[in-house]
Amino acid sequence: MEKTIQILLGKIGELQKKQIFRQTEVSKRGENFNVFNVLGLWSEEVRLHSAMLAELLNPEGSHGCGDAFLAAFLREVLYNDEKIHDLSKAIITTEYNIGCISEDGMSGGRIDILIEMPNESRLPTLIIENKIYAGDQANQLRRYYNWGLGHFYSPDKFKILYLTLDGSNPSSDSIGKGKNFNYETISYANNIRMWLKKCASIAYNKPKVRETIIQYNHLLDQITTSNMEDKNLLVEEIASNNDYLKNAVLLCSLQNEIIKKAIMGPIRQALENIQKIAQDRISPLTVEFEYSSFNENGGKLDWGFNYIIKEADKIVRLAYVFEAGLKTIYYGIPNQGTSHDFLVKQPVFRNKNEIWVLGWELMPDKYQNWNGGNLYNILEELTSGAFESSEFYKTIINSIEKTSELFNI
Template sequence: MQINADNLIDETNLLHRTHLLLEQHRAFSNQHGEHFNIFSILRMERKEVETHSRFIYELLNHHGRHGMGTTFLEMFITDVLSLENPQGKYIVKREDSIDEDRRIDFTIESADTLIGIEMKINAADQCNQLHDYYIDLEKRAPHKKIHLYYLTLLGTPPSPGSLNGLTDNKYDLIAFNSHIVDWLTSCTKEAAMKPILREALVQYKLLIEKLTGQRQEFNMELAKQLASNSNDLKAALAIENAIVKSKIMLQERFWTMLKQALENQGKAVTIYGGKSVKVISQNYYQNSKGNKNIGLKYPSVNTPV
């Protein structure tokens, strides 16, 4: 095997310059303490009910401790849901039951309108979920306008199983990375004279930007560098190929060590998803990335003969 010295120098130089760029980015990105995020510190970033549902509901609740009355709610209706802002009393509910086992994340009701919002952070769709929610809203308010929304990090559509034939004109998509971020920006401006509330909104907005991949200044700067220099781009592609091979090596090492540890405990271990540990490690990255049907197996109970 021959190694081209010039190519190796290019790749080494790129790694060094990338490391320097990353260090500069880390220092700059935290100059105002952006890395100090209370949601991240408490490991609550992706908790759908305890974090996102509670925080958003508190803002929508006109009796909320924010002391802003219906300001945040009215902006939510017009800016996020794109609905006219009807006059009169609103009733906002969180975790609103539709049956014994399921709850819609938010409902907002006025004299002539009933709004349902189903939110997904990590959870998968349930069978017939959006279909059943729409039917339930119609039954509750047969003489009101029904609006159903599906809120995800990036505006991902619901699964066919959740819709169960529910047509596109029966629901709308809204997204954290656009609708909610813009709404939080507006809320922050409204809360300018309430510094504690304002900073809480800023913290939550930073969390949403992190979850939706919007805080990627380093990636953009590096992408510009690679696009402007053909040698750097060639070096990056070589590094990319090497990274895949290193991942395969690390996964092979993991399965080998785990297999040995189990066998040392007297387990009759077999490999599934391929002929060997090496094959399943290669297949994971090269043939079907993310395939969960690979690994090791052994009897959990010794069956009497």
């Protein structure tokens, strides 16, 4: 068995290295150029994805295609019905406010995209919850359902769409407790990308609109299905031999333990090395590195680590937070663990809320989701070639230096 596992791991490694080589060649040819990536908007649920979808769906949108994109969305994503007519009076709203969240968490919030159909269409209002990397909120879909029921009086008058990268289901926490209600899952990987291809065809005589749609669809390809072909090759290689298949199943059963070893081995060592390098760079400030224990819930792991930056009795905590079973990774400066004097200063990172007043940002796409190929790529990056030339190192060291500037303001 041991020899078979070694052969299997060797074959997987060979295929993965071929994938990395292909990705490098694609990048050299400029095929990864994308205006949305250049502007750093790829993961922005509100500023890019909700705004882009809403603009295309809006019959009054600047695209000049009227209700054609909205009709295509309904046909391609929901109804497969050619009898959809005249949606020109549909109203599209992003971040639709349904009131403050109540103490019991059963009402209020903001709907990512609300599509109010014309009365004569006899189509239900669409409530779209748009999830790229953010985790579910408690009772989130339950609140939207309660609002719809109170507003329209009948569940037939509205439809909840849960939009994610891969069409995954909402968490039980988001659905909440109470009477069951209907919702539909849709994905960027399949539904939205197919619809965008249709939109590009509709806009054949509007080159600027068509090119923007194509670029956006290419971005979705990068963040959803860019690795599907390579994954299929791996699966076919494993399935080609019964011994490979049995040993792969065994390895899958040990996934969490293997991930723990990877994180607490070369990755932790890299993070500790970053602390030492950062200490030299931002001296006389001091930098400390700390990490949390693994949290395992329902078979999913989560973790986190911090860099504590100090000057005398002043402290700033730069936190790296993992959610959704190591899928979503973001970093920033939380209020907790940071000296109060700093909390009145301008945000350091792009996004902010009441518990991250100095801001937070998502890690780059290539460093999200430590359950799959991305973790392999991180290990490859850290163990091959010069450590300080890796993007992983540069991303974290830059965030530490950016945070340290608070002490100079």
